[in-house]
Amino acid sequence: MRKDVLIIGGGATGAGIVRDLALRGVECALLEMGDYCHGASGGNHGLLHSGGRYVVTDPPSAMECAKENAILRRTAPFCIEGTDGLFVSLPGDDPSFADPFLKGCKGSGVPAEELTAKEALSAEPGLSAEALRCIAVQDGSIDPFALVQANVDSAREAGAMVRNHCRVTDMVLEGGMVVRVKALDRRSGEILTIVPEIVINAAGAWAPQVAAMAGCEVAMGLDQGSMLVVDGRLCGHVVNRLRPPSDGDITVPNHTATVLGTTSRPAASPEDVAPSRNDMELLLRETSAMLPALRHCRVVRAYGGVRPLPGRGGRGASRTFSLITDERAGNLLSVVGGKLTTYRLMAERVSDQVCNALGARAGCRTRTEPLGPPADEAGGSVALARLRRKYGFKATTVSLADQRMLCSCEQVLRAEAQMVLAGPDALTLSDVMRRTRAGMGYCQGLDCALSLQELMMEAGGTEPLASLTEFLEERERGQALASGDQLRQEVLRRHVLQGVYGLGERE
Amino acid sequence: MTDHGCIKCGSCLRACPVLSDPNGTGFPGPRTVGVDVPRFPERGRIGERALMCTMCHACEWACPSGLEITGAMLQLRAEVSPGLQLPGHLRMRENVRSFGRAVRTEFTGWREEGNRTLYFPGCIGLGPLAAMTTTASSLLTALGIEHDISSRAVCCGSPLLKVGALAEAKVLQHRNMETLAAYERVITSCPGCTYQLREVYGVRAEHMVEVLKAKDLRSKVRGKWALQLPCHLKRGLSPWSAEALVHVLTGAGVDIVRLPVEDRCCGGGGGMLAGFPATARSMAHNKADTYRAAGVEGVITACPFCALNLGREGLRVLDVSEAVHAEKMR
The missing domain is CATH 3.50.50.60 (FAD/NAD(P)-binding domain)
Incomplete structure (x- = not known):
């Protein structure tokens, strides 16, 4: 070819x-x-950068982020939540960082505005009362x-x-x-x-x-970063720590969850993504200093990604x-x-x-050509209200004749999985999950895995059982550090899927 | 909602009387409405079927994680109701706006004699079940409890909270508090009013069964009777209040047949009667069939909503105050 x-x-x-x-x-x-x-592209916290994170350490990146942020909000509004972001400093943080930050924002064209303590708390009621300075920027969350x-x-x-x-x-x-x-x-x-x-x-x-x-x-420098998925939206904004880039300095609300990030360590290989217990404790400790409610949150899963950075990598890499x-x-x-x-x-x-x-002379069209429509006002059920947000232009291809639910955590209709399975890209259950979000919620597939399997067999998908096992094992990996209510959830999930159905049983 | 301990065991779904009714399958279910949907930024677009809940608390009792599912559903209702326009709910709000009660007032035997006790029958007791109120009032008198029935007492506001009309409920509370200030004791017949007065107003209201449980009473009925233990009595006020109903009746010598379905919701609560009449009717119909099959004379309850909803199915339904005499009356 x-x-x-x-x-x-x-x-x-x-x-x-x-x-x-x-x-x-x-x-x-x-x-x-x-x-x-x-x-x-999948192993990140789903942040649409305002550029704020880089204004002090990497102004060219900040400038690019600010411009692209505006373009993506225009061309791909369906998969972006314009939450806006806050940069917050706490006692113990270098107080002299805020001024260069504001100056950097101005220099890099990153829209920013300092809020008073009262304004900050009214914008983000869960914010620590100890916050010293708070700068609002145009961060958002994006579904990669x-x-x-x-x-x-x-x-x-x-x-x-x-x-x-x-x-x-x-x-x-x-x-x-x-x-x-x-x-x-x-x-x-x-x-x-x-x-x-x-x-x-x-x-x-x-x-x-x-x-x-x-x-x-x-x-190339490979750098591993860990993140936690916390159930529910524990903040309305993306909340960043107003200090030089460091571990545990961001929380991103997206869909039904809040993602806490990140950490940094050299990775041995692209597959070396696993988060450690230390990472989890560090992330919870650092982010809950900004948002105290995170001390009592339900951590649904931990995951990691590997940043491919030019040169030797690390926090300092451009x-x-x-x-x-x-x-x-x-x-x-x-x-x-x-x-x-x-x-x-x-x-x-x-x-x-x-x-x-x-020798082709055509110009770039992606700056203006839309990737999807803005989210609409559809109502009647949360599942319907989310179709455009998840599928953009393709939302209209979901058949509404059957509105039975497939995944309750994420309110996914069976018809959504059917639409995805009829397309050219879904080969495995995980492929369906990434597109529909079925299986991403707090029960981690307990409620939907077998129905998904059934739909996959109906659609004539290849290797359904192997795919189910792979899906369950992947979900299970995120549960290695589970505790509290999430551990109760995981015990029930294994009891049902392994104990009752004998799926993915191991020695 | 955060920090919830749901583990997707499905106990709430199995316990839900709406989901198990053939006419209730449009309800998204307690787990979706009370646990899953509040996590979404799009929760406000859940749609009117989220209101297809009788607020019976069965889900909450079944939950092994102790989640306050009903409270969470109520909170979501407050958020979404203003955008919803169920005709029955609008009519109910219009009634409250124009004459202070959820349904048309039919009661005429007002007693405003400056007694220290107020009998507070509630909107249904002053409306379609006015006869029950007259009987209950006579029973209280026979027991030596002299009381007023005030024409100035308005709806307690509980039905308005169920449709998210928080501000209107607050207005009613202020009006009622002015009336209640003149009394030392408040007796109610409706568990919904009792809950509202106690938990929202902070008034120590007593439900009729709590008044009757210490009294010498005699049965007024013959034959075998079953119970309809009201959801808002048993799971809203306390299981001891429901036990009080049983003790009042057995103590008076009423021949009670205990049935497993007796504490299952009749479909009359939570705004269901006004909002989804077909579902309320279907639930009552299926429940009435079970009672008939048990071969009882009828059903005794302690909630005007249960009495109203089950009564429409041709079943004999009595309020506890209609089933007993004061011992000294003869």
Whole structure:
């Protein structure tokens, strides 16, 4: 199969690039080894940066964030909650940080406004009464799965070939160029061969491995970060600590949960994501200093991600991205670094460069072309009210004839899973979960796993039992640190699924 | 809502009398309304079927995590009701606005004699069940409890809280408190009023069964009778109040048949009668069938809403005050 451009990696970066190129009329394909977002694009706290976090340490990143934040709110309103954000300092924090912060916001074009203590408490009633200074910014929360899926859908509509569960296994080089790329499609077990003009390596933490197939090297620092999902929305805003970037300095309300983040340690591999008990204690301690209600919250699960950072990584590494070329494979471009909020800008710059090389002259359209509609006012049930928020333009394809519930925690209709299963991307139960949110709630699949399995079999999905086991094991991994009510939940979940149904039973 | 201990065991769903009624399956259920939906920013768009709950507290009693599900559902109602326009609820609010009570007043035997005790029959007792109020008043007199029945007493506000009309309920409370200030003792017949007066007003109201339990009484009825233990008596006030009803009747010599369904909701509470009459009717109908099958003369209860809702099904339903005499009367 001949393609102008082959993109390897279906995170936000890859999906952004394939859409950008497809909208410019470039014939392109994207291959993703797992599901979209299975790396850092999914393993993050779902923050739409205002730029505030970087105004002091990394002003170019702050500037990019501020601009992209405004663009995404316009083009992808369905998957964004405009919660706004607060930066809060507490006793013991360096009091001299707030002034450079405000100055940095001004310099980087990040809209910011200092609130009085009274204003801060009235805006965010759960805020610690000890808060000293509070600066309001335009942070928001974003659903990365919905965002990336919308990019994939838009790229397909514009003619691109996009496939998940398709792992690149081999690259053939001739005369310093990649001439053939082979990939294994997990759906059919077939080997796919693509003959590309240009290959873009957007494999995130796996980029060095992909580059190595072409005999190239990509220097990258891998940095693990842990997060906690807490049930319920314990704050209305994104609440950040007003101090230099450090562990446990952010809480993000999103959907039915609040995500507490993050930590930082070197990661041994892209798969080295597991959070530790220390991480969990640290996150709870630090974030509850800002929001005291977090001392009594229900931690639904702990998860981690690996940040692929340029150079050696670490807290100090710049969050801007770089494009790496190597003469050993002249048509391979590796994209390194960057972050979710600026994915579109990265995609635009990479696409500009690619079009330049291809001699294509079409301009970028993603700055204005919508990815989805604004959330609507549908009512009658919470499930209906959320369809647009989850599926954007595709919300209308959910059949409303059967409004039975599949997942009660997240109020997901069976018809939503059916819509997803009828599409080209859902191969596993986890794929359905990432798109519908079924199984993401506090019962972690107890209520919906078997119904989901049933729907999957009805839809003729492949390997349903293996997929169920994989799904349950993945959910279980997030429960390794469960305590309190969540531990009671987990005991019941295992009793029912393992004890009664004998699923995923182990020695 | 945060820090809830729900483990998705489903006990509340199995206990819910609305969900198990063929006419109640449109109800999203206590777990969705009381536990899951309050976590969503879109909770305000849950829709009117969230109000299909009789506030019977059965879910709460069944919950192994001790969640206050009914309270959470009530809180959500306060948030969503202003946007909902159920005709029955609007009519009820209009009634309260125009004459102070939830239903039309039919009672005429007002007693405003400056007694120290006030008998507070509630809207149903002053409306469709005015005859019950007359009997209850005679019983109190026969027991030596001289009392007033004040025409100035208005709705306690409990039905308004069930439809989220918090401000209107507050106005009624102020009006009632002015009336109540003249009395030392308040006796009620409706467990809903009792709860409202006690827990919201902070007035030590006594329900009729609590007054009768220490008295010498004699049965006024023949044959076997079953019980309808009102939800708001047993699970709203306390299980001891429900036991008091049993003791009053057995002590008076009424032949009581105990049935497992006796404490299951009749469908008459929580705004269901006004908001979803078909469901209220269906629940009462199915319950009446069970009573008939047990071969009893009828049912004795201690709640005007139960009496009204079950009574429409052609079943003989008596209030406790209609089932007993004062010992000294003969």
